[in-house]
Amino acid sequence: MHARLGSNASGGIALSVMTRVAPLLVLMRAPEEIGEEQLEQLRKLAWGDGAAGTASILARALAASLLAERWGRPPDALRFVCTPQGKPSVCDDAGTPGPTFSLSHTSGWVAVAVGDGGSVGVDVQSTAEPNPSVGRRVFAESDRDALEALEPDAAREEYTRLWTVAEACAKADGGGLPILLAGFDPIGPSASGTWRSMQWWSGRMSGGHWAVAYGSDELEPGSSPTVREVPMAAILAPQPTARTG
Amino acid sequence: MTDDIRQLIKEFGRLPVDVDTLATDADLYQAGMSSHASVNLMLAIEDHFDVEFPDRMLTRGVFESIDAIAAALTELGVQVPA
Numbered sequence: 001m002h003a004r005l006g007s008n009a010s011g012g013i014a015l016s017v018m019t020r021v022a023p024l025l026v027l028m029r030a031p032e033e034i035g036e037e038q039l040e041q042l043r044k045l046a047w048g049d050g051a052a053g054t055a056s057i058l059a060r061a062l063a064a065s066l067l068a069e070r071w072g073r074p075p076d077a078l079r080f081v082c083t084p085q086g087k088p089s090v091c092d093d094a095g096t097p098g099p100t101f102s103l104s105h106t107s108g109w110v111a112v113a114v115g116d117g118g119s120v121g122v123d124v125q126s127t128a129e130p131n132p133s134v135g136r137r138v139f140a141e142s143d144r145d146a147l148e149a150l151e152p153d154a155a156r157e158e159y160t161r162l163w164t165v166a167e168a169c170a171k172a173d174g175g176g177l178p179i180l181l182a183g184f185d186p187i188g189p190s191a192s193g194t195w196r197s198m199q200w201w202s203g204r205m206s207g208g209h210w211a212v213a214y215g216s217d218e219l220e221p222g223s224s225p226t227v228r229e230v231p232m233a234a235i236l237a238p239q240p241t242a243r244t245g
Numbered sequence: 246m247t248d249d250i251r252q253l254i255k256e257f258g259r260l261p262v263d264v265d266t267l268a269t270d271a272d273l274y275q276a277g278m279s280s281h282a283s284v285n286l287m288l289a290i291e292d293h294f295d296v297e298f299p300d301r302m303l304t305r306g307v308f309e310s311i312d313a314i315a316a317a318l319t320e321l322g323v324q325v326p327a
Binding site for chain 1: 259261262274275276277279280281284285287288289292300303304305
C-alpha cells in the first residue's frame with residue numbers, strides 16, 4: 001500500500017503548505033489500542049524490527065509516509081539506517097540521501113520532524129515529574145533556579161518543556177546523551193531560541209510538550225516550523241485513484 | 246543483577262508494558278521508553294550500582310535492553326552475586 005498524507009474522506013490533513021526552509025513538525029495522537037488489521041498496515045509502512053512496540057511502529061510509519069510524500073518516492077523504496085546514537089537517516093536504493101528527519105514518541109503521542117537537509121531533532125514528552133538528578137546533570141543553574149521558583153504544577157510543565165528543548169537540540173546535533181549530561185546551555189523561558197548554530201522552537205500539546213531544533217545555513221532568523229496534527233487515519237488512507245489524461 | 250535492573254526499569258522506565266514480561270534482550274525503546282525516562286533510568290542505575298557511565302558508554306545501545314545494561318555494568322566492574 002502506498003499511503004499518503006493528504007486530504008481524504010477519513011480525515012487526513014493536506015500538507016501542501018509545507019515550508020521549504022523551516023522544518024515541518026507533524027504530531028499524531030497514539031491511540032491506546034490499535035486493531036490488529038490497522039497495526040499490520042502500520043507495520044508494512046514502518047521499518048525495522050517487526051517486534052517493535054506500538055508507539056515505535058506508529059512513529060516509523062508516520063515518518064515513512066511523510067518522507068515518501070515529501071521525497072516523491074513510494075514508502076517501500078526508502079532505506080533507513082541509524083547511527084549508534086540512534087539518529088536515523090533515509091536514502092534510496094542508489095544511496096541518494098533523502099530529507100533529514102527525526103522522530104519521537106511519548107505517552108499518547110508520536111511526532112516526526114522533517115527538514116530540507118539541515119540537522120533536525122524533535123522531542124515530545126508527556127508532562128513529567130521533575131527529577132532533581134536530571135535537573136542537576138542537564139539544566140543550567142539559571143534554569144534550575146527558575147524551576148525552583150515555580151509552583152509544582154507550573155514546575156512540571158516547565159521542567160518538561162526544558163527537557164524537550166535540550167533533547168531536541170541533542171538529537172539534531174547527533175551527539176546524544178553526552179551533550180545533555182555534560183550540562184546544557186541555559187534555555188530560558190522563551191518559546192524559541194538558539195543553541196550553537198541551531199534554532200529551536202517549543203510548544204504545548206495536550207498533556208505534554210514538543211520541541212524542534214534545526215540547523216541550516218538557509219534558515220533565516222525569525223523562521224518558525226510548520227506544525228500540523230494529523231489523525232492516524234491520514235497514514236492508513238487508501239491511495240487516491242490515479243488520474244489519466 | 247538482571248533482577249535489580251528490571252526493578253529499576255519498573256521504577257524509572259515508565260514503560261506501557263509489563264516489565265516482568267520483557268525478555269532480557271527486548272528493546273526498551275521500542276517497548277515505549279522515552280528519552281527522558283532513559284536518562285532517569287541511567288541515573289538511577291548509576292546511583293544503585295555506585296558507578297558512573299563514561300561518555301563512551303552514553304549511547305542508545307547501552308540502555309536499550311536489560312542484557313545491554315548488564316553487559317555495561319559488568320564492563321564497569323559490577324560483580325554478579327554468586
